[in-house]
Amino acid sequence: MADSGFPRELSWGCTVQGLLGMASTVTANSVGTQSGLISKPSHDIASYSGLKAAASISFESRSSFLGQNASLRSSIAPRIVPKAKSGSQISPEASYKVAVLGAAGGIGQPLGLLIKMSPLVSALHLYDIANVKGVAADLSHCNTPSQVLDFTGPSELANCLKGVDIVVIPAGVPRKPGMTRDDLFNINASIVKTLVEAVADNCPEAFIHIISNPVNSTVPIAAEVLKQKGVYNPKKLFGVTTLDVVRANTFVAQKKNLKLIDVDVPVVGGHAGITILPLLSKTRPSVTFTNEETEELTKRIQNAGTEVVEAKAGAGSATLSMAYAAARFVESSLRALAGDPDVYECTFVQSELTELPFFASRVKLGKNGVESIISADLEGVTEYEAKALEALKPELKASIEKGIEFVHKQQAAATSP
Numbered sequence: 001m002a003d004s005g006f007p008r009e010l011s012w013g014c015t016v017q018g019l020l021g022m023a024s025t026v027t028a029n030s031v032g033t034q035s036g037l038i039s040k041p042s043h044d045i046a047s048y049s050g051l052k053a054a055a056s057i058s059f060e061s062r063s064s065f066l067g068q069n070a071s072l073r074s075s076i077a078p079r080i081v082p083k084a085k086s087g088s089q090i091s092p093e094a095s096y097k098v099a100v101l102g103a104a105g106g107i108g109q110p111l112g113l114l115i116k117m118s119p120l121v122s123a124l125h126l127y128d129i130a131n132v133k134g135v136a137a138d139l140s141h142c143n144t145p146s147q148v149l150d151f152t153g154p155s156e157l158a159n160c161l162k163g164v165d166i167v168v169i170p171a172g173v174p175r176k177p178g179m180t181r182d183d184l185f186n187i188n189a190s191i192v193k194t195l196v197e198a199v200a201d202n203c204p205e206a207f208i209h210i211i212s213n214p215v216n217s218t219v220p221i222a223a224e225v226l227k228q229k230g231v232y233n234p235k236k237l238f239g240v241t242t243l244d245v246v247r248a249n250t251f252v253a254q255k256k257n258l259k260l261i262d263v264d265v266p267v268v269g270g271h272a273g274i275t276i277l278p279l280l281s282k283t284r285p286s287v288t289f290t291n292e293e294t295e296e297l298t299k300r301i302q303n304a305g306t307e308v309v310e311a312k313a314g315a316g317s318a319t320l321s322m323a324y325a326a327a328r329f330v331e332s333s334l335r336a337l338a339g340d341p342d343v344y345e346c347t348f349v350q351s352e353l354t355e356l357p358f359f360a361s362r363v364k365l366g367k368n369g370v371e372s373i374i375s376a377d378l379e380g381v382t383e384y385e386a387k388a389l390e391a392l393k394p395e396l397k398a399s400i401e402k403g404i405e406f407v408h409k410q411q412a413a414a415t416s417p
């Protein structure tokens with residue numbers, strides 16, 4: 001699946017657009033007013049905010065929903081733009097069903113909201129073991145195309161998943177100060193295993209986005225479960241590492257005084273500590289870093305999750321930025337499903353780029369999932385990056401093996417007399 005030739009003029013990465021593409025233009029001025037958002041009778045979709053992080057898309061300078069320089073910006077590629085009809089309605093050609101498992105949680109709720117804003121979604125299924133009815137009732141009042149349905153508890157899980165195109169899994173427990181992502185393993189491993197078993201039984205063709213940590217282990221767990229069920233398609237199983245890219249883009253833009261929306265930094269490896277490897281030398285637009293800057297930025301990107309965990313002081317880990325990042329990955333997947341030929345994202349997938357069976361890198365997404373794995377980012381890296389790549393491998397390997405072993409042990413226990 002590896003593809004070394006990465007087109008330079010593509011609207012690459014993160015062609016996540018249209019998330020805010022709704023029935024009318026919303027002006028930046030209206031944000032924060034008592035009366036709420038002001039709608040104009042315009043159908044200029046291009047002025048809506050979209051989740052994106054492309055390096056070579058041209059951007060309008062007009063205000064967007066979240067302000068002139070906000071990350072949620074307009075960036076809708078013409079071929080995917082929902083068509084404006086006469087009157088105040090836009091026919092968004094919404095046709096995909098998305099399920100969020102763990103939808104009542106800190107990530108699940110804002111993620112549900114962002115997905116509800118996508119014009120490409122026709123049905124949003126919200127599942128949790130906690131009461132998710134209120135979240136669904138609340139979201140269902142947003143006048144965007146998708147229908148919102150709630151499913152509570154294991155007895156409703158199968159119905160939640162039937163006919164779904166994308167399943168996003170943020171179910172599980174988050175970190176508290178002093179914990180590593182690996183400390184979450186014992187609880188989240190079982191949760192992910194159970195949920196993926198249900199996915200295998202009810203929507204084996206769906207794209208599966210794993211958010212629950214430790215992603216370095218939960219993705220291999222999901223793969224083993226799917227293999228056992230005979231429905232594993234490595235092209236459709238993704239560990240969501242988009243937040244690492246989002247953070248890298250933000251921190252680099254701040255450090256180098258770049259226009260935030262233009263920056264694109266590929267992040268490879270895994271999703272925990274030193275396994276997160278931002279390839280700063282591959283930053284778009286091209287920019288140089290001193291050794292000190294490289295070290296400082298790399299460490300900050302690797303520890304950004306802990307920054308949030310500590311600031312929240314026991315109240316959990318990143319939820320809002322995670323929801324933003326997960327929504328971007330969902331939107332990219334939707335665009336790929338809808339036939340956009342230029343969708344690229346970094347994600348943790350089964351891979352042959354290195355000797356490790358799973359590895360995060362930029363991939364090209366298509367209707368059937370991963371179309372190709374982009375190897376170009378790993379070519380011509382700096383000495384610092386090459387060393388960091390070698391250094392992350394033992395930890396990543398161990399986390400992958402831990403996940404695989406977990407499923408095998410459970411299977412052995414279940415089959416032993």
Ligand SMILES: NC(=O)c1ccc[n+]([C@@H]2O[C@H](COP(=O)([O-])OP(=O)(O)OC[C@H]3O[C@@H](n4cnc5c(N)ncnc54)[C@H](O)[C@@H]3O)[C@@H](O)[C@H]2O)c1
Pocket residue numbers: 101102103104105106107108127128129130170171172173174175184188191194195210211212213214215240241243244271316317318319322
């Ligand atoms: N991939 C990433 O970049 C990233 C970033 C931040 C957090 N996370 C991970 O995402 C997960 C969720 O974080 P959060 O802050 O939303 O936690 P949270 O505790 O706020 O929410 C988790 C939700 O999952 C639900 N849940 C628990 N077990 C379930 C089950 N068996 N089936 C369905 N739902 C279940 C809970 O009821 C809760 O509503 C954690 O594992 C966290 O570490 C990943």
